[in-house]
Amino acid sequence: MSAKKKGMQSVVFLNPPCLASWASIVGPKEGEGPWGNSFDVKLSDYLLGENTWEKAESKLLQDTVTMAMSKQGLGVDEAEILLAGDLLNQIASANFAARSLNIPFLGLFGACSTMAESLILGAMLLDGGFYQRVIAATSSHHYSAERQFRFAIEQGVQRSPSAQWTATASGAVVLEAGGAGLKITAATVGKIIDMEQSDVNNMGAAMAPAAADTIKMHLADMELASDHYDLIVTGDLGSVGAALLRQLFVRDGLVPAPNYSDCGILLYDEKQDVHAGASGCGCSAAMLCGPLLAKMQRGELNKLLFVGTGALMSPTTSFQGESIPCIAHAVAIENI
Amino acid sequence: MNMPQNQQLKQAEAAEYKALVDQVNPKPTYIKNCVWAFVIGGLICMIGQIITNGLIKSGMELKAASSLTSVSLIFLAALFTGLGLYDELAKRAGAGTIVPITGFANAIVASAMEFKREGYIFGVGAKIFSVAGPTLVFGFVISVIIGLIKVITD
Known part of the structure; x- marks a missing residue:
């Protein structure tokens, strides 16, 4: 068995990658929640100045990635690869965000497990020695998800008590090889x-x-x-x-x-x-x-x-x- | 040889888990929902009746008044959907807002509004009946069956 594989399904990192910086942006409803003040940005508008929900979600992801890098005073082009995904068909939000960010990109789909998936893959790429700085990111948007998976927004429906509310939110982590923290x-x-x-x-x-x-x-x-x-x-x-x-x-x-x-x-x-x-x-x-x-x-x-x-x-x-x-x-x- | 046994085990596990889910799952508030549906649904019907009575009083025939009542309710539902109020009401009233003709209007207008961004052909045109479509299809089927019954029994 490889030195990094442990047990049936786990891996340990011999050179544990560090979380160098991170950022989060949330929508208005999430901003009103109990942790509202713990996010970097609380949006006041679900559209972010765009004209479709899909563009808005893509901008949300793009802004979060840019902010995570800027916290270290870095531009996005100083990251070597972006690992990102979202809920939309063909992971549209991530693809369009990556188009604007203009860095190498691997698109992921793990539904709501995408943040963990991107962190794991990012950590493996760093510990494997392939890269020095990787961004792991994901996003979701209530209204883009709702129209794809459920109903039109103005449609009158009664939600089941076990139903959950798709969050308008995004998070990005900059992972680096070595480093402290x-x-x-x-x-x-x-x-x-x-x-x-x-x-x-x-x-x-x-x-x-x-x-x-x-x-x-x-x-x-x-x-x-x-x-x-x-x-x-x-x-x-x-x-x-x-x-x-x-x-x-x-x-x-x-x-x-x-x-x-x-x-x-x-x-x-x-x-x-x-x-x-x-x-x-x-x-x-x-x-x-x-x-x-x-x-x-x-x-x-x-x-x-x-x-x-x-x-x-x-x-x-x-x-x-x-x-x-x-x-x-x-x-x-x-x-x- | 092992496959059926494994499948049985998996089925038993799934059944056991289903029982656990049923135990934990919150129950819908049936009585509250029924009261809301009764009151709001009743109010919508009452508005319809008021419109009909008013039209008859002003000298219109019952058949014409009924048609105009339906048109008025559809217009009101479309207006309230556009204003973003109908879904707020429906969240509580449930079937009370979905079953009357206003619910049908809401389903069509909401779909049209939602898919306008994909254009008039592939958006509005293609998706406008995405929710109301089944009502139309099965409405037509039932009306044909009832028509046939009438032809046969006459």
């Missing part, structure tokens, strides 16, 4: 887990088993106790998915229970009429690049397991009666 020390690539859940209004229930499997595999592969991390945070399980995941922790015998939370629950206030919480690539990305990494930088958290969760649902296959395949990837970020 927060580091990505290990990662676990998840398998697709499908528990035959097919309710597109209950993504949390579909994704929870994938999160449980990846967390269990990570702890087993890394030979860690379940309370090793100061916080295990999942991407966007929402209140239903998080409640299920807690039950699955018990089933899997994780004792003591991990210190656990979910970005989908954290992003909005309960009063914001979002039902089971937030979802979307930008949800976990902005929570990571906003409050979570800031807490790590201040030393309030030292060991974080960031678990991106993705419901790899296609409207076409859902109408054909297929269940929802789900995935989760775990990234260990430590203050060392």
